Structures are given as C-alpha cells and as structure tokens.
Amino acid sequence: MSNEQLAKDILASIGGEENVSSLVHCATRLRFKLKNRELADKSKTQNIAGVITVVESGGQYQVVIGNTVGDVYKDITKISSIGDDDKSNASAATEGNWFNKTVDIISGIFTPFLGALAASGILKGLLLMLVSLGWLTKTGGVYSIWFAAADSIFYFLPLAIAVTSSRKFGANTFVALAVAGALVYPNIITLYNDKADITFFNIPVVLMSYTSSVIPVIIAVWLLSILEKFLNRVIHDSVKNFITPLICLMVIVPLTLIAVGPIGIYASLGMAKGYTFLYNLSPIVAGVIMGAGWQLLVVMGLHWAFIPIMYNNIAVYGYDTMKPLMAPSNFAQAGAALGVFLKTKNPKVRAIAGPAAITGLFGITEPIIYGISIRYKKPFVWAIIGGAIAGAITGASGSVAIAPGIPGLASLPIFFGTGFAGFVIAIIVAYVFTAITTYFFGFNDSMEKEMIAVHEEKKEAGTPAPALTNENISSPLTGAVKPLSEISDEVFSTGAMGKGVAIVPEDGKLLSPFNGTIANAFRTGHAIGLVSDGGTEVLVHIGMDTVKLKGQHFKMHIAEGDRVTKGQLLVEFNIEEIKALGYDLTTPVIVTNTAQYAEIKVLGSSRVQTGDSLLEVKR
Structure with a gap:
C-alpha cells in the first residue's frame, strides 16, 4: 500500500480531517488529538495495512506506523487541511487530567524538531571522537564549520521552541520568533557577559543567559498567546494586524527579561539539581528503575513527561x-526480536522478527513491542529484566549523553565521553542477555498457535451485532442528487467512510432525516452525525473543506446528545456566502455503519426535496 493511500485510510478511520484538532509525529507514530473520540474506529485503524497498532494515552490517539511515519505525515498534510497554517496545530483544551494535558503540550512542542536535534547531536559526538583520535583539531576550518552546523540548533534552541510553542498555544509564529530572538540577541548577550546593570523604566533587569534554554521561552510564548488573543478581540480589524504585534513585543519582551526569564532559568536550575540529587542517591538504582520502566512508558506514550528533564540537563550542565x-x-x-527470530520455525513470525531485530538496533522498537514482545508476553518480561541490568551498568559507569537523540547504533556518538565504555558494555549485555533468555525461556512456536486459537474462539463467540432494522432514510436537504463517485474528496468518493449519496443543496436548511439522536455535533456546524431509532448511523457533511470556515456562515440549532424528530431543523447555512468564498457545497449523506447492512440502496432520483425518501438500508 502506498503512503498516500495509508494516509487516506487512517484519516477515514478516525472520522476525517474535521475530527482532528492537531497532529504531530515522532519517530514512529502519528499523534492525533481528536475533537470527538467516538468518531474514531480503533479496530478499523489497527486493521489498516501499514499500521502496527493504536495507543490511546496522554490525551492522544497515537497511530504507530514505524520508520515511514514521516512520509505518511507529509501525505496527510497534502491531502487535507491539517497543518495548513500555524494555528492549525493550536490545541483546544485537552480532555483529561493535568498530566494528560502536560504530555500533550510537551509532545507538541518537542516532537517537530527531534530529527534535527538528533542529527546535530550525532555530529557533535562524531566531532568529539575525531578530535580525541587526533584526526581533527579544534582550530581547523573543518571542525569550525561542522561544529557550527552541530551546535547551532542547541545555541538557538529558544527560536525552535518559539516556533513549535506558537503553534501549540495558537500565537503568531513570527511574533514568537521575535520574542525568542530578543532573548539571544547579541547586545543582550554582551550585556550579560559584561555583568552590566540595566533597568527598564527604573525597573531592574536581571540579565540571564538564554542560549540553549527551554523553559523561559515556553512560558513567554504562552503569555504571548494569551495577550495576543485578548488584543485581537478588542482592537479594530483595520489596525490589529500591526497594532497587536506591536503591543505584544513592547510588553512580552521586557516582561520576559525582567520576570519570566529569570523565573524560568531558576526553575530550570532547580529541575536539574533536583534530578541530579535523586540520581546521586544511587545511580545504580536509578538505572534499574529507568532501564526496566522505560519501555512500559513508551507503550503508554507517557515517556514524553521525561523529555524536558533530558533537554534541561543538557542546557544546564552540557550533558544528561x-x-x-x-x-x-x-x-x-532488539535482543528479544533476535531471540524469537532464531527460535521460531514459523515463516510468518520470522518475517516480523527478522526486520524488527534490525530496526530495533537503530532505536525503532514499536514493531518489536507490538508485533512480538507484548504479543507473546514473555519476551517483553525478559526485555524489561535485560534493560534493568543494563541500566544498572550505565548508572555504575556514570555514562552521559551530550545531546538528545533516539538511542541506537547510529546515535552512539552522542554517548561518547564519560562512561562511554560502560555504556557500550551495557547495550551489549542488554542485547545478548535478552536474546539468549528469550530463545531459551521466552518463546516457542506453540505460543503463536495458542494466539491463533484464542483469536478464532473470540471471533466465533463474538459480540452479537446490535439489533438493526430495515428502514428508509429521508433527504435532509433539497437539491440535486449525485453519486458519491463524483465527489472531489476521495475519502467520500471511494466509500472509505461508508456508502451513501451526495446532494447539491438549493437552500440553506439541513433537516433531520429520521427520528433519532445527535451523536456528533461539530462546533463548526459543517457536519452532523446522527443515529436513528433503528440503529442507522448517518453522517451529513455540508460541502467540501468547509471545516476551514471555522463555523462562519453556519448556525447550529441542536447540540450533541439531543433527541430529534424527522424534519426538525438542525443547521442553517448561507449558501451564497459560502459559494462566494469558493467552496463546493456538494454534501455527502453517508451511512457510516455500512458494514452492518447487507444492502444500501439509493432511492432518490436526480432531484429531491427534504422529506423525500433518499436511502434504503436492509439487514
């Protein structure tokens, strides 16, 4: 399957792009934040060829892809409006507790530039190795240029964080860049180095070093987003495009230098010292805990909570x-995958374990975790034990990392320095120990046979299908009828969302097609999900790409969970205004639980009026 088709299938399985509040990706998974979780069909997503599994954690719907996740992400942005502008990633309030919200914010801020940081970190490590071997000198041109390439993103880290934070908090990206740029502006750095005493309208300014800093700029951009939204509400449209940024810069930059920055720096120092205190109590115990627990955190998607600590340690101490x-x-x-590969005689299991054992050596572990370790359970247990033993070795060795990056063979240079030999011994022990124990005690081919037997038993027992009735669905609109195949949006035209028909509306009123309940009411008003008393699930999507209007020219008359009757007014929309903006108003009427019916027949002719029979569903 092509990455583009995979992208389309994933979008269709999660309720379409209009159900996506934000999307970022890490090394192996797409991290969706959904507006309505009920619209996403987890089992359907998991069964898409190319999807390893789905993890719901930290307020995110995480679709695990593997090595090609970046290409799939690009294709999603190509075929949808996701990522079209800076504020498309701005999140509505994340559902769940404060921890879920924190994880969502952290992943949204740090994920986009992880690849660049990893590459820069590896280059830094390689330069350190080359200098140690005497192959390069720090005064040479080659070293100077490569070091600039390696160190620039760390030195100007506040600028990168400003970009991603602005997208996460919904602030103007270029104003955020200006704020972050002021923190690392050469004149400010000179004043700090000279230990100058300066004031701002007689208010003392506590100068700090903000290069490579993390926390101050996040706080600054968060405050910027609040001030910007307030100013945009109270300033007239004719002047707010330049007055709002002007006021924001005049307020946020001095506020950051006077108060926010120093508070953030002291918070960074406190976080670093707090971690160091715990680590120094017993590096070996810390290694056992982290080595054993890390993959569990990865499975739950909660490892992001520790990322700022790693970044902060590097910013404060120069290592982590x-x-x-x-x-x-x-x-x-990776060792667990190797053990399974060597033990099994099942060609299907070998086809999974072999490639996974290789990719695992380069830090991509999701195919192993979900395809092997958790599936057979015992390999995961031995991997936890192997990780704990190896973590204790690195703790005892005092091993450090000089940059972020996905741990694997390619990123070994970032660990070059204190405790490097101990680190190499630790990863060899982890790999060999887990491979051997998995081979002898963690896997046999009877496990796969048991898995298949249990699956078939569940499939036969199954959950009984809901009692559905045959029924006619009336037209919710007045207008011309078109087959779905003629719709420009392939998510609908290919039937990925279900069978149905399209209507080109002639007036701006959407009525209920039956007696039932509002299952989903998108706040933008462009789409409604309904469930009839007979169990038919219907999605009515007013126009193509109209989610971009963000509710403009739509008026909702119902709310999610409301009981409605056939012919009741649900939504009003201004046809002329929407058309004038260049939008296609062709409206799909889709039976989203198509798979539960034997036949779905289109009854409408070339033109229908509200209340006319449109579709017939038969069990």
Missing part, C-alpha cells in the same frame, strides 16, 4: 545522565 539509563532498553527489545 538520564538518557544513558534508559537507552539500553531499546537494545533489549
């Missing part, structure tokens, strides 16, 4: 001791 503690657990998972 947490990453070496958890890094060997990746090699333990």
Whole structure:
C-alpha cells in the first residue's frame, strides 16, 4: 500500500480531517488529538495495512506506523487541511487530567524538531571522537564549520521552541520568533557577559543567559498567546494586524527579561539539581528503575513527561545522565526480536522478527513491542529484566549523553565521553542477555498457535451485532442528487467512510432525516452525525473543506446528545456566502455503519426535496 493511500485510510478511520484538532509525529507514530473520540474506529485503524497498532494515552490517539511515519505525515498534510497554517496545530483544551494535558503540550512542542536535534547531536559526538583520535583539531576550518552546523540548533534552541510553542498555544509564529530572538540577541548577550546593570523604566533587569534554554521561552510564548488573543478581540480589524504585534513585543519582551526569564532559568536550575540529587542517591538504582520502566512508558506514550528533564540537563550542565539509563532498553527489545527470530520455525513470525531485530538496533522498537514482545508476553518480561541490568551498568559507569537523540547504533556518538565504555558494555549485555533468555525461556512456536486459537474462539463467540432494522432514510436537504463517485474528496468518493449519496443543496436548511439522536455535533456546524431509532448511523457533511470556515456562515440549532424528530431543523447555512468564498457545497449523506447492512440502496432520483425518501438500508 502506498503512503498516500495509508494516509487516506487512517484519516477515514478516525472520522476525517474535521475530527482532528492537531497532529504531530515522532519517530514512529502519528499523534492525533481528536475533537470527538467516538468518531474514531480503533479496530478499523489497527486493521489498516501499514499500521502496527493504536495507543490511546496522554490525551492522544497515537497511530504507530514505524520508520515511514514521516512520509505518511507529509501525505496527510497534502491531502487535507491539517497543518495548513500555524494555528492549525493550536490545541483546544485537552480532555483529561493535568498530566494528560502536560504530555500533550510537551509532545507538541518537542516532537517537530527531534530529527534535527538528533542529527546535530550525532555530529557533535562524531566531532568529539575525531578530535580525541587526533584526526581533527579544534582550530581547523573543518571542525569550525561542522561544529557550527552541530551546535547551532542547541545555541538557538529558544527560536525552535518559539516556533513549535506558537503553534501549540495558537500565537503568531513570527511574533514568537521575535520574542525568542530578543532573548539571544547579541547586545543582550554582551550585556550579560559584561555583568552590566540595566533597568527598564527604573525597573531592574536581571540579565540571564538564554542560549540553549527551554523553559523561559515556553512560558513567554504562552503569555504571548494569551495577550495576543485578548488584543485581537478588542482592537479594530483595520489596525490589529500591526497594532497587536506591536503591543505584544513592547510588553512580552521586557516582561520576559525582567520576570519570566529569570523565573524560568531558576526553575530550570532547580529541575536539574533536583534530578541530579535523586540520581546521586544511587545511580545504580536509578538505572534499574529507568532501564526496566522505560519501555512500559513508551507503550503508554507517557515517556514524553521525561523529555524536558533530558533537554534541561543538557542546557544546564552540557550533558544528561538520564538518557544513558534508559537507552539500553531499546537494545533489549532488539535482543528479544533476535531471540524469537532464531527460535521460531514459523515463516510468518520470522518475517516480523527478522526486520524488527534490525530496526530495533537503530532505536525503532514499536514493531518489536507490538508485533512480538507484548504479543507473546514473555519476551517483553525478559526485555524489561535485560534493560534493568543494563541500566544498572550505565548508572555504575556514570555514562552521559551530550545531546538528545533516539538511542541506537547510529546515535552512539552522542554517548561518547564519560562512561562511554560502560555504556557500550551495557547495550551489549542488554542485547545478548535478552536474546539468549528469550530463545531459551521466552518463546516457542506453540505460543503463536495458542494466539491463533484464542483469536478464532473470540471471533466465533463474538459480540452479537446490535439489533438493526430495515428502514428508509429521508433527504435532509433539497437539491440535486449525485453519486458519491463524483465527489472531489476521495475519502467520500471511494466509500472509505461508508456508502451513501451526495446532494447539491438549493437552500440553506439541513433537516433531520429520521427520528433519532445527535451523536456528533461539530462546533463548526459543517457536519452532523446522527443515529436513528433503528440503529442507522448517518453522517451529513455540508460541502467540501468547509471545516476551514471555522463555523462562519453556519448556525447550529441542536447540540450533541439531543433527541430529534424527522424534519426538525438542525443547521442553517448561507449558501451564497459560502459559494462566494469558493467552496463546493456538494454534501455527502453517508451511512457510516455500512458494514452492518447487507444492502444500501439509493432511492432518490436526480432531484429531491427534504422529506423525500433518499436511502434504503436492509439487514
């Protein structure tokens, strides 16, 4: 399957692009934040060829893809409006507790530039190795240029964080860049280095070093987003495009330098010292805990909570001791895959375990975790034990990482320095120990046979299908009838969302096609999901790409969960205004639980009026 088709199928399975509040991706998974979780069909997503599994954690719907996740993400942005503008990633309030919200914010801020940071970190490590071997000198041109390439993103890290934070909080990206740029502006850095005493309208300014800093700019951009939204509400449209940024810069930059920045720097120092205190109590115990628990956190998608600590350690000390503690657990998972590959005689299992054992050595562990370790359980247990032993070794060795990056063979240079030999021993132990124990005690081919037998038993027992009735669905609109195949949006035209028909509306009123309940009422008003008393699930999507209007020219008359009767007014929309903006108003009427029916027949002719019979569903 092509990546583009995979992208289309994933979007269709989660309720379409209009159900996506934000999307980012990490090394192996797409991280969706959905507006309505009920619209996503998890089993359908998991069964798409190319999807490893689906994890719901930290307020995110995480679709695990593997190595090609970046290409799939690009195709999603090509075929949808997701990612079209800076504020498309701005999240509505994340559902769940404060921890879920924190994880969502952290992943949204740090995920986009992880690849660049990893590459820069590896280059830094390689330069350190080359200098140590005497192959390069720090005064040479080659070293100077490559070091600039490696260090630039770390030095100007506040600028990268400003971009992603602005998207997460919904602030103007270029104003956020200006705020972050002021923190690392050469004149400000000179004043700090010279220990100058300066004031701002007689208010003392506590100068700090903000290069490579993390927390101050996140706080600054968050405050910027609040001020910007307030100003945009109270300033007239004719001048707000330049007055709002002007006021924001005049307020946020000095506020950051006077108060926010120093608070953020002291918070960073406190976080670093707090972690170091715990680590120094017993590096070996810390290694056991991190080595054993890291893959469990990855499975739950909660490892993001520790990412700021790693970044902060590097910003404050120039190195991090947490990453070496958890890094060997990746090699333990690779060892588990190798053990299964060597033991099994089942060609299907070998086809999964062989490639996974290789990709695991480069830090991509999801195919192993979901395809092997968790599936057979015992390999996962031995990988946890192997990770714990190896974590203890790195803790005892005092191993460090000089940059972020996915732990694997390619990123070994980021661990070059203190405790490097111990780290290499640790990953070898993790890999070999887990491979051997999995081979002898963690897997046999009877496990796969048991898995198939249980699956078939569940399939036969199954959950009984809901009692559905045959029924006619009336037209919710007045207008010309078109087959779905003529719709420009392939999510609808290919039938990926279900069978149905399209109507080109002639007036701006959407009526209920039956007696039932409003299952989904999109706040933008462009789409309604209904369930009839007979169990038919229907989606009515007014126009193509009209989600981009963000509710403009739509008026909702119902809310989610409302009881409605046939012919009741649900939504009003201004046809002329929407057409004038260049939108196609062709409206699909889709039976989203198509698979539960033996036949869905179109009854409408070339033109229908509200109340006319449109579709017939038969069990």
